[in-house]
Amino acid sequence: MILPATSLVPGEASGPVFALSQPLSFWGGFDATSGRIIDRSHPQVGARLSAHVLLMTAGRGSSSGSSVLAEAIRLRTAPCAIVLLTRDAIVTVGAIVATELYRSSCPVVLARDSDWPALAAASRLVIIASNKAASLAVDPEG
Numbered sequence: 001m002i003l004p005a006t007s008l009v010p011g012e013a014s015g016p017v018f019a020l021s022q023p024l025s026f027w028g029g030f031d032a033t034s035g036r037i038i039d040r041s042h043p044q045v046g047a048r049l050s051a052h053v054l055l056m057t058a059g060r061g062s063s064s065g066s067s068v069l070a071e072a073i074r075l076r077t078a079p080c081a082i083v084l085l086t087r088d089a090i091v092t093v094g095a096i097v098a099t100e101l102y103r104s105s106c107p108v109v110l111a112r113d114s115d116w117p118a119l120a121a122a123s124r125l126v127i128i129a130s131n132k133a134a135s136l137a138v139d140p141e142g
Contacts, residue, residue: 003115003136005083007129009095011107013081014126014139017119018052020044025061026068026094035077053125054079057116059088069094074102081107081127083136085116109134 021043024030029039035050059065069091072078078098082091087110095106107129111119115136119125124139 001118001138003111003118003138005112005115005129005134005136006110007107007131007134008084008087008092008110009099009106009108010129010131011081011099011105012128013053013105013107014124015051015053015080016124017055017122018047018049018079019055019120020057023056023058023060025059026065026072026090027062029061030065030068030072032068032072032075032077035072049079050077052079053081053083053127055083055116055120056088056091057085059084059091061090063090065090066094066097069106070098070101073098073104073106076104078106081109081125083109083111083119083125083127085111085113107134109136111136
């Protein structure tokens with residue numbers, strides 16, 4: 001199954017899906033060194049996001065989260081891609097900065113509301129995002 005999406009940061013990635021049950025702030029909520037959620041109030045505290053396609057309905061928090069995400073991308077502890085349900089400038093800027101400064105890609109795409117249940121139920125996704133369009137493929141092998 002291939003689903004259309006809006007490309008916010010181009011790139012290609014594939015990996016297992018990690019769907020957040022609540023929004024996450026990268027600033028104070030995510031450890032760029034370990035790739036883990038460290039926000040003690042988050043229900044998924046301790047979970048490792050590295051190398052996963054991260055599904056976030058929305059981001060939360062400080063504009064400083066962009067720098068934490070960019071650093072995690074540089075360290076290769078970040079999610080391999082991020083799928084959002086609502087636009088988030090902080091997440092988008094963090095991924096763009098990592099692309100520009102470190103030549104490391106973390107595609108960020110905006111999914112359609114109607115596709116969210118299928119994406120959240122997927123075990124693995126393939127993301128292909130250009131400057132103009134994006135597609136999300138549910139990996140049948142996953």
